Amino acid sequence: MQTEATELLWADGAVHGVRARGPQGEVEVRGRLVVSADGRSSELREQAGCARGRSACRSTWYGSASRSPGSRRRTPSPTCGAGGMVVTIERDEYLQVGLIIPKGGFAALQDAGLEEFRRTVAGPAPHLRSVLETITEWDQLKLLSVQIDRLPRWYRRGYLAIGDAAHAMSPAFGVGVNYAVQDAVATANALAATLRDPAAGEVDLRLLDGIQRRRMPPVAGMQRIQLAAHRFISWPEGVRLLPDPLPAPLRLAVVGPARPQCSRSPRG
Known part of the structure; x- marks a missing residue:
């Protein structure tokens, strides 16, 4: 060991x-x-x-770890809309928020600025607007490649x-x-x-x-x-074809089975 x-x-x-x-x-x-x-x-x-x-990587997952102070309302995940698909994972003191984007799309998001990023996430997930306001710099966000x-x-x-x-x-x-x-x-x-x-x-x-x-x-x-x-959900037209809210089998396909929560820091 x-x-x-x-x-x-x-x-x-x-x-x-x-x-x-x-x-x-x-x-x-x-x-x-x-x-x-x-x-x-x-x-x-x-x-x-x-x-x-x-x-054979076809898309990336762009995530942040953040939560509005005092918020305990359970958030639906994933959610779909014109901006794409957003995945949220509940933690004790914060939310992990992921935006699924096409591979190579991160540079375009950065060029558009943080405000545009917040609007893009809030499109399919308007319930996250208050959480998104806590994101004030790019260092709070991580780019995770799906491999x-x-x-x-x-x-x-x-x-x-x-x-x-x-x-x-x-x-x-x-x-x-x-x-x-x-x-x-x-x-x-x-x-x-x-x-x-x-x-x-x-x-x-x-x-x-x-x-x-x-x-x-x-x-x-x-x-x-x-x-x-991944080809389907990284294509905006494909996401628009998905039902909203997603039925349980489709949610399972995107985020996998529920896992026990761990006491870890938002940066863990």
Whole structure:
């Protein structure tokens, strides 16, 4: 625990473990297989030479964390209108407000100024006008890119990427963690016997290839569905076709299932 893998260890062209940094300093962990589950910005994946395929990102989510003092009224989410789609997430002392815009549209918003930004958000979400007045500078806002991509090859000798390290999913439908857990289960089922056998030696690449072949069809299928959803909601005419208020199944598709609230700072 509390130990971060920082570097792959190599021998004879294969990965043989990791160098890591923990509470007691630097350590080396040797093993016959490194399973890389370190997320969409995985450093280990880059060191393994498993290049990502072309990003299929189609839209960005532009958000802020703010709330009017004393406001406790529950806000509908998401809401649609001429300005696009707005997503709000309730927190104890503030709201997180997201405006879904086409990829590359952030520069145009900045050029138009903060007042125009506030008007754009208030178009589909007029109930947020008082919250938007608390946004007085661009530093209060964050640009979050929605990333959908996957590795052409998830493995090499002694190394396997799973979860977001192998295939970044968008927030649409809230399925990213489910697909990552399914990767882990498939990996455990395929490799448990081999890894328990001390005489088995290096993990056969055919086993690693089998894991990717099993997991790739559902991952690619869901990513196609997510891309279709993003193309629709990042297109103003598409948003206008959506019912307002959105029925529960469509709300779930956009923001995913409800998650427990955490006590974190607005900047967390």
